[in-house]
Amino acid sequence: xxxSSIIDIELWRLISAYLFVLLLxxxxxxxxxxxxxxxAMAAFRMTLQLVIAGYVLTYxxxxxxxxxxxxxxxxxxxxxxxxxxxxxxxxxxxxxxxTIAISIITGTAFCLIxxxxxxxxxxxxxxxxxxxxxxxxxIGNSMTGITLxxxxxxxxxxxxxxxxxxxxMLGAEPKTAVKPYVNHSFDSxxxxxxxxxxxxxxxxxxGMMTGQILSGVSPLLAIEYQIVILLGILGSVGLSVILFxxxxxxxxxxxDAQFFPEGKN
Numbered sequence: 584x585x586x587s588s589i590i591d592i593e594l595w596r597l598i599s600a601y602l603f604v605l606l607l608x609x610x611x612x613x614x615x616x617x618x619x620x621x622x623a624m625a626a627f628r629m630t631l632q633l634v635i636a637g638y639v640l641t642y643x644x645x646x647x648x649x650x651x652x653x654x655x656x657x658x659x660x661x662x663x664x665x666x667x668x669x670x671x672x673x674x675x676x677x678x679x680x681x682t683i684a685i686s687i688i689t690g691t692a693f694c695l696i697x698x699x700x701x702x703x704x705x706x707x708x709x710x711x712x713x714x715x716x717x718x719x720x721x722i723g724n725s726m727t728g729i730t731l732x733x734x735x736x737x738x739x740x741x742x743x744x745x746x747x748x749x750x751x752m753l754g755a756e757p758k759t760a761v762k763p764y765v766n767h768s769f770d771s772x773x774x775x776x777x778x779x780x781x782x783x784x785x786x787x788x789x790g791m792m793t794g795q796i797l798s799g800v801s802p803l804l805a806i807e808y809q810i811v812i813l814l815g816i817l818g819s820v821g822l823s824v825i826l827f828x829x830x831x832x833x834x835x836x837x838x839d840a841q842f843f844p845e846g847k848n
Contacts, residue, residue: 601626640715649709656695656718660688663726670730673737678834682827687729690823691722694815702811720812721819724776728820729827732772736828739764740835740842748842757836765828772824776817783813 604626611618643651664684668675675683695718699705705713740747743764750760784806795805835843 640711643711643715647707647709647711649707652709652711652714655711655715656722659718659722660691663687663722666726667730667733671733671737675733676834679733679831682830682834683729683733686827686830687722687725687823690826691718691725691819693822694721694819697818698811698815702815717812717815721815724816725819725823728772728776728824731775732768732824732827735771736764736768736831739767744842751842757842758832760842761832761835765832769824769828773817773821776813776820780813780817783809 604622608619608622610616611622643655664687667683667687668680695714698717698721699708699714703713703717708714740761747760747764751757795808796802837843
């Protein structure tokens, strides 16, 4: 299949796809679920953001400038960090915010560099056609992983405060006292990625692979890319979350091993 055989979606056909948004809004209304405005806003924002992204990517692909490419990556990282802060569901201490930022930047940067020079080895190293889409998937999934980890860790520390303080009173080190809850936080963060790996190729075809096949790429080549991307996501999520966990638990104790479930400022 050649790229020239790609079917162009006419504007009216694209608009017709929004029928499903209207259908779901109708279902919400009939069922008395107050989600109509949220769904309408989500559809509008999705459309606007993707259209803008399309024009921006077209511009970046044509220029292929290393500073612009790195600038986009920095913006992605910044929005990911901000989103984690907002999705935490509670006030985060300054030290915990720093830990989150360091963890996601370090974990995703390592995986992106590894992808560039070892796995795919695209040239030039800043090629936005490879760099930006791969970075988006890696950063986005790492953001989700750390968000889940933060929520689970804070919930566990709050609900299990008596257990942790009891262990400390019996002589346990802070690291030992929180180990079960830290491990559970890590498990909760990486489990969605593992579940995706279990179902991929049988239950569903991932978006990247589907997009490549529709654009005329050989299914076997699309599979190769999907395998390395998913393994890269797994590595990035795992590395970012373990860095967060190893660094973050110290933010909940002072020098006298006193426990603060909300974290130190």
